[in-house]
Amino acid sequence: MSYQFDFVAVFDYSSVLLAGTAHTLLLTTVGAVAGLGIGILGAVSRAWQIKPFDRIFAVYVELIRNTPFLIQLFFIYFGLPSLGFRLDEWQAAILAVIINLGAYTTEIVRAGIEATPRGQIEAAESLAMTRPQIFRHVVLPPALAKVWPAICSQMVIVMLGTSVCSQIAAEELTFAANFIQSRNFRAFETYFIVTVIYFVLAVAVRQLLTQAGLRLLGRRAR
Amino acid sequence: MNEIALSAIIRNLLEGAAWTLGLSLTAFVLGGIAGLILLFARIAKNPLPRRLAQAYIEVFQGTPLLMQLFIIFFGGSLIGLEVSPWIAAALGLTLFTSAYLGEIWRGCVESVPKGQWEASASLALTHVEQMRHVILPQALRIAIAPTVGFSVQVVKGTAVTSIIGFVELTKTGSMLANATFQPFLVFGLVALGYFALCYPLSAYSRVLERKIHGSRAH
Numbered sequence: 285m286s287y288q289f290d291f292v293a294v295f296d297y298s299s300v301l302l303a304g305t306a307h308t309l310l311l312t313t314v315g316a317v318a319g320l321g322i323g324i325l326g327a328v329s330r331a332w333q334i335k336p337f338d339r340i341f342a343v344y345v346e347l348i349r350n351t352p353f354l355i356q357l358f359f360i361y362f363g364l365p366s367l368g369f370r371l372d373e374w375q376a377a378i379l380a381v382i383i384n385l386g387a388y389t390t391e392i393v394r395a396g397i398e399a400t401p402r403g404q405i406e407a408a409e410s411l412a413m414t415r416p417q418i419f420r421h422v423v424l425p426p427a428l429a430k431v432w433p434a435i436c437s438q439m440v441i442v443m444l445g446t447s448v449c450s451q452i453a454a455e456e457l458t459f460a461a462n463f464i465q466s467r468n469f470r471a472f473e474t475y476f477i478v479t480v481i482y483f484v485l486a487v488a489v490r491q492l493l494t495q496a497g498l499r500l501l502g503r504r505a506r
Numbered sequence: 507m508n509e510i511a512l513s514a515i516i517r518n519l520l521e522g523a524a525w526t527l528g529l530s531l532t533a534f535v536l537g538g539i540a541g542l543i544l545l546f547a548r549i550a551k552n553p554l555p556r557r558l559a560q561a562y563i564e565v566f567q568g569t570p571l572l573m574q575l576f577i578i579f580f581g582g583s584l585i586g587l588e589v590s591p592w593i594a595a596a597l598g599l600t601l602f603t604s605a606y607l608g609e610i611w612r613g614c615v616e617s618v619p620k621g622q623w624e625a626s627a628s629l630a631l632t633h634v635e636q637m638r639h640v641i642l643p644q645a646l647r648i649a650i651a652p653t654v655g656f657s658v659q660v661v662k663g664t665a666v667t668s669i670i671g672f673v674e675l676t677k678t679g680s681m682l683a684n685a686t687f688q689p690f691l692v693f694g695l696v697a698l699g700y701f702a703l704c705y706p707l708s709a710y711s712r713v714l715e716r717k718i719h720g721s722r723a724h
Contacts, residue, residue: 346705346708349704350658350700350701350705350708351697351701352663352665352666352700353662354668354669354676355676355679355693355696355697355700358679359689359690359697362690362693366689444568444569444571447570448570450572451669458570461573461576471580472577472580475580478573479569479573479577482569482570483568483569486568486569
């Protein structure tokens with residue numbers, strides 16, 4: 285007897301899929317914005333050797349980049365409560381995404397900042413600009429533009445990585461898939477369709493970020 | 507009182523870490539072989555293998571590793587194959603690794619200066635000879651640092667296989683955390699284990715990168 289595929293059985297739960305998709309996107313968006321913020325702070329501390337933050341960020345970057353996201357998530361969700369720091373599954377997921385992305389963007393943006401030609405900073409200093417002004421107007425925009433493609437890739441990787449947040453019962457897209465296949469017993473069809481949804485999201489998010497980069501950072505962000 | 511000694515926790519975690527290491531090596535070696543095939547497809551003159559390889563890479567880089575594992579795990583049993591967590595984990599990570607390595611290596615081949623192609627063509631070398639004697643040796647030198655760097659992603663990727671029930675470091679950690687009620691300690695140790703595996707690779711890839719940039723400056 286051969287297996288009869290039934291993909292329609294998955295779409296009976298399309299509202300669950302939709303909610304999961306929305307939550308995955310929300311988690312990614314919050315993580316991306318806050319993670320990029322941390323990354324910029326970390327990058328400037330590292331590139332301009334602002335003490336003691338440069339050391340702190342160096343340790344942070346190495347710790348996060350050399351451990352799996354799943355373990356970071358478990359540590360925050362299961363481990364921190366024993367220090368009296370209790371988070372619900374969404375707070376833990378969002379915190380983990382921010383911390384994870386912050387480490388990667390620190391390294392990426394740092395590369396952009398370090399590629400700033402010295403002459404540009406000297407020129408800005410000769411115009412009596414303050415250091416924050418120089419950073420805001422002279423260093424940061426071209427630095428971000430230079431590394432924007434790498435930032436886009438990292439954000440897509442993080443979005444796909446959020447699928448493991450289902451493991452702490454955060455109800456995102458993979459959680460939705462687990463829920464649906466436990467109801468309709470169509471594991472293959474369910475995971476196949478959810479994989480397609482992730483793929484569409486990845487393509488769409490990358491397009492959106494690339495366009496946003498062109499708008500905000502100009503032609504160099506390709 | 508069901509007190510599990512620290513030494514027992516560490517002994518179990520080390521056993522899990524051995525499986526993580528084994529899975530990483532398997533995926534890296536097999537993924538490297540598959541990645542090499544992808545590389546040749548990707549730089550072939552014929553557009554058909556080029557497109558196929560590109561589609562493969564886009565699919566595997568555009569979907570979560572966890573979903574790839576689920577599809578292999580549940581898809582295998584549909585076509586009548588009994589897929590064990592170990593097989594699903596090794597196969598899933600191999601495919602994932604091959605997609606990334608294929609793309610990294612393509613970048614390395616393409617970063618060999620155009621003049622090298624032209625010079626070797628002017629010596630009447632065939633395409634295969636150009637590859638074998640001129641392009642690949644130079645691409646290999648460029649490829650070592652990013653390849654070592656990517657191996658960190660493979661080790662970290664193995665953590666996801668715990669979700670389909672493969673008992674490696676993360677799964678061992680979860681089970682120990684449940685048994686000991688000491689998640690802070692156990693997951694801290696697990697994180698330390700991954701760090702011990704990954705940090706030397708990260709650091710080595712940085713050293714290699716510096717070496718290549720250094721020799722290029724001359």
